[in-house]
Amino acid sequence: MSMRVTEMMRFNTMRTHLDSVQTRYAEILEKMASQRTINKISDDPSGVAMIMNYKKSQSSLSGYRRAIENAEAWITMTESQLTAADDILVKAREIALSQGTGTATEETRLYAAEQVSQLIDHLQSIANSQYADRYLFSGTKTGTEPFSATPSAEPWLGDPGQAADNGFQGDLTVSGSYSGDENRTYAAKIVSDDGSGNYTWAVSDDGGRSWGPESGPAVLEEGSTITIDAEEGIELEFSSVTEGPAEGDVFYVEAFAAGYYRGNADELSAEITKGVTFEYSITGDSIFDGSGEDAVDVFKVLDDLKVALENNETEGILNRVDELKQASVQVNTGIAKCGTRINRLEIAGNNLTDLDFKLTEMISSREDVDISALVTEFAMQEIVLNATYSVASRMGNITLLDFLA
Secondary structure (H helix, E strand, C coil), X not given: CXXXXXXXXHHHHHHHHHHHHHHHXXXXXXXXXXXXXXXXXXXXXXXXXXXXXXXXXXXXXXXXXXXXXXXXXXXXXXXXXXXXXXXXXXXXXXXXXXXXXXXXXXXXXXXXXXXXXXXXXXXXXXXXXXXXXEECCCCCCCCCCCEEEEEECCCEECCCEECCCCCCEEEEEEECCCCCCCCEEEEEEEEXXXXXXXXXXXXXXXXXXXXXXXXXXXXXXXXXXEEEECCCCEEEEEEEEEECCCCCCEEEEEEECCEXXXXXXXXXXXXXXXXXXXXXXXXXXXXXXXXXXXXXXXXXXXXXXXXXXXXXXXXXXXXXXXXXXXXXXXXXXXXXXXXXXXXXXXXHHHHHHHHHHHHHHHHHHHHECCHHHHHHHHHHHHHHHHHHHHHHHHHHCCCXXXXXX
């Protein structure tokens, strides 16, 4: 059975074909203008999803790069300050060697004692130096000046504190004693609250980086205590309560070893790539405060040298020479650690740069157009469009007289 092709059918077919050719022509023009193969989601939905993932990865790289730059700046400043500290120790050792000889007199030693006193002040300024309003050598307690002017003779406990956003309102007291040889930040966190005054909590001895097992449930009211360190007998007491603790509240107890240091033994860290945490600060106790085997208290050594010079004690002066040498070893160990860490950060930074370049290439392979191929396609599509216009115009000029003829 034959089907009659009417003029209307021919016209509709031509119009559909013309619309298709014009649409494709417009798409090519848009790609040439933007120089991108994908200008809207409908162009390539799966490609758009991949590009978004690539760009999300690039955005995370920017965060890692900032972390690396901040760590590099911190380490560079630390290295500079430690180098200055080593210069001071070298001068102090030269003074000890020169004043420990038989040619030194009481007068020269008193003058040298004044020099050492100035060196002590300068070294304390270095040990308490800051970068971006944060103390370099305080560990993670960057808002606390790390070294006091006078040492504590015995370990001691500081006043308890709490997080700024705690729900608890009232007063806290701490009891017990501390015998450790390094500063420590204890923390207690309210884990759960059943709503009737019964709480569970956990305790940390590293400032909240890790937590021990939960304790409780028990009522925490005025006069209640939380055991912070059973061996030391350290207890945190809620001495007065206006508003009870809330779930998530964190309380702190600072414990300090004997000596000058007021920071802690925890190093600052940053994530420099996915899943990789990098410690970049150097704590003051590891350099100046004599923590660790064979280490010396740098400030005590200098103070002992000053006293020996003031008292005209040859033996006391000479005894400080080896101690000053050990002090330089400690400082130079810190300098070497800075160099090693800078090298590692440079490697991490280079890896990020390479990864960023590869992601850019992958995005480009999805987004960017092949200009030469697109120009060729544009020329062909223009020929097709003109031919379609020509056919359409002839169809529009057909009249009844054409058929009668």
